Amino acid sequence: MPILIPIDDPDDPRIAPYRDVRERDLVGREGRFIAEGAVVVRSLVAATGHRALSLLIADKRADALAPLLARLPADTPVYTAGQALLDRVVGFPLHRGILALGEQAPGPSADALLAAMPARARVVMLFGIGNHDNLGGIFRNAAAFGADGVILDSGCCDPFYRKALRVSVGATLLVPTARLAAGEDPLALLDAHGFEAVALSPSGGETLARLVPPRRAALLFGSEGPGLPPALLARARSVRIPMAGDFDSLNVATTSGIVLHHCASDAPEERP
Amino acid sequence: MPILIPIDDPDDPRIAPYRDVRERDLVGREGRFIAEGAVVVRSLVAATGHRALSLLIADKRADALAPLLARLPADTPVYTAGQALLDRVVGFPLHRGILALGEQAPGPSADALLAAMPARARVVMLFGIGNHDNLGGIFRNAAAFGADGVILDSGCCDPFYRKALRVSVGATLLVPTARLAAGEDPLALLDAHGFEAVALSPSGGETLARLVPPRRAALLFGSEGPGLPPALLARARSVRIPMAGDFDSLNVATTSGIVLHHCASDAPEERP
Numbered sequence: 352m353p354i355l356i357p358i359d360d361p362d363d364p365r366i367a368p369y370r371d372v373r374e375r376d377l378v379g380r381e382g383r384f385i386a387e388g389a390v391v392v393r394s395l396v397a398a399t400g401h402r403a404l405s406l407l408i409a410d411k412r413a414d415a416l417a418p419l420l421a422r423l424p425a426d427t428p429v430y431t432a433g434q435a436l437l438d439r440v441v442g443f444p445l446h447r448g449i450l451a452l453g454e455q456a457p458g459p460s461a462d463a464l465l466a467a468m469p470a471r472a473r474v475v476m477l478f479g480i481g482n483h484d485n486l487g488g489i490f491r492n493a494a495a496f497g498a499d500g501v502i503l504d505s506g507c508c509d510p511f512y513r514k515a516l517r518v519s520v521g522a523t524l525l526v527p528t529a530r531l532a533a534g535e536d537p538l539a540l541l542d543a544h545g546f547e548a549v550a551l552s553p554s555g556g557e558t559l560a561r562l563v564p565p566r567r568a569a570l571l572f573g574s575e576g577p578g579l580p581p582a583l584l585a586r587a588r589s590v591r592i593p594m595a596g597d598f599d600s601l602n603v604a605t606t607s608g609i610v611l612h613h614c615a616s617d618a619p620e621e622r623p
Numbered sequence: 624m625p626i627l628i629p630i631d632d633p634d635d636p637r638i639a640p641y642r643d644v645r646e647r648d649l650v651g652r653e654g655r656f657i658a659e660g661a662v663v664v665r666s667l668v669a670a671t672g673h674r675a676l677s678l679l680i681a682d683k684r685a686d687a688l689a690p691l692l693a694r695l696p697a698d699t700p701v702y703t704a705g706q707a708l709l710d711r712v713v714g715f716p717l718h719r720g721i722l723a724l725g726e727q728a729p730g731p732s733a734d735a736l737l738a739a740m741p742a743r744a745r746v747v748m749l750f751g752i753g754n755h756d757n758l759g760g761i762f763r764n765a766a767a768f769g770a771d772g773v774i775l776d777s778g779c780c781d782p783f784y785r786k787a788l789r790v791s792v793g794a795t796l797l798v799p800t801a802r803l804a805a806g807e808d809p810l811a812l813l814d815a816h817g818f819e820a821v822a823l824s825p826s827g828g829e830t831l832a833r834l835v836p837p838r839r840a841a842l843l844f845g846s847e848g849p850g851l852p853p854a855l856l857a858r859a860r861s862v863r864i865p866m867a868g869d870f871d872s873l874n875v876a877t878t879s880g881i882v883l884h885h886c887a888s889d890a891p892e893e894r895p
Contacts, residue, residue, distance in 0.1 A: 488877065491872065491874060491877075495873050496866065497866075497867025559888070593887070593888075594767045594768065595768055596769065598767055598769075600763065601767050602760060602876075605760065608874075609884045615867075616831070616832035
């Protein structure tokens with residue numbers, strides 16, 4: 352159980368990483384991130400690789416958080432402060448009363464991530480997802496349905512951004528993740544590892560309900576609006592989710608949930 | 624085609640309803656609402672019952688919006704202003720460049736809404752959904768999958784709140800909606816109209832993938848966290864979405880998308 356370290360000076364250098372959190376979100380964070388709220392911090396403690404460098408909590412929450420704190424390494428500094436000092440340092444009312452400064456584990460390459468997957472696997476591959484809510488939502492679904500990993504192209508935003516982490520309810524810290532290298536051909540990479548690419552698109556050639564998921568399935572999603580790059584769509588098996596009338600619009604995180612549920616339900620142990 | 628009315632005084636009383644939009648969101652709006660962005664305003668123009676009392680647009684967007692404006696009744700006032708005046712009146716940078724002041728049609732009772740539905744129908748029934756993002760997301764899914772209506776209990780927030788409307792991409796204005804009356808028994812009401820209640824719960828008795836949707840199906844969702852009221856769950860057929868390992872968490876809007884997709888896919892024309 353780490354020792355609690357009371358802080359009574361807002362300028363104490365030990366809590367400098369927590370100062371003006373919103374502004375810091377936007378600048379180079381060099382592998383560090385802020386986890387906000389007990390649920391996300393719990394994922395950080397449970398994560399493999401990523402680790403908590405320190406915590407900052409509201410002193411009134413120390414008792415309620417004791418079981419979580421007990422799971423931290425004994426040498427992790429846990430700073431405590433009154434709510435007023437906390438709000439002032441962080442720069443907004445920190446209702447959740449708990450932040451952690453995290454350090455990312457170096458991610459594997461997409462190639463190494465795919466190579467490590469089991470014979471029956473599902474990987475989510477994302478192109479140009481620039482909205483943190485959507486990215487966080489997709490990670491949450493990936494964790495909920497046991498996807499084996501998420502691969503991001505260079506057009507995706509950062510899943511370790513505070514809001515994406517929060518919307519993912521910590522899933523970002525639990526699901527193995529890799530970035531495509533510059534110039535890497537995603538379909539050639541998938542093919543090399545025996546994955547079949549299934550590209551989601553409103554103009555897809557078959558409906559999701561009829562899809563029998565490949566044993567090694569890569570599920571490809573593009574951003575709302577532009578969707579997947581046409582050059583990529585032209586080379587992949589494409590699947591659509593039929594919609595009613597002229598209301599042709601599903602949120603991409605919701606779409607990922609529908610697709611992952613379909614693939615998970617089609618596993619032999621779930622088939623009616 | 625309505626005539627454009629230039630505004631050059633931020634205190635012009637004709638645009639008073641657009642002043643400090645964020646603050647007005649929170650006070651009694653008496654059947655009026657603000658639609659933000661071309662997509663939502665397009666739904667307002669297409670809606671049955673609800674109507675636009677006026678529009679306020681950035682003058683630089685007038686040409687691009689002309690096809691939308693042409694679909695308004697000729698006597699709808701369309702105020703135009705420079706971006707700076709617009710931002711000042713509204714109280715935040717109005718990147719979307721278009722707002723409409725809308726007036727809600729009086730909603731039907733839940734009883735009347737159910738009575739008007741076809742023999743094969745799906746209604747979404749919501750309990751305690753207090754988050755505008757989630758409520759908007761559920762409406763978006765209801766529209767995308769052609770649900771016949773949405774019924775809200777008294778614990779749900781307002782789907783006509785600006786943010787809920789925006790997240791719904793206007794679906795709130797298109798999907799028939801009713802509120803349960805105080806003390807009304809939702810299950811007795813459904814039963815009286817021949818609807819079978821299917822209650823979503825992590826502890827549900829059967830899995831969604833095995834559910835053959837009833838011809839008249841009511842799909843019941845509760846808020847994240849507490850879920851559906853236990854007294855209601857105890858009396859309804861309950862269904863769960865299996866999740867991986869110990870990550871037992873799906874967003875309620877995503878859940879509604881998964882369930883509505885399953886029910887839509889199971890319609891005879893979609894069955895493999």
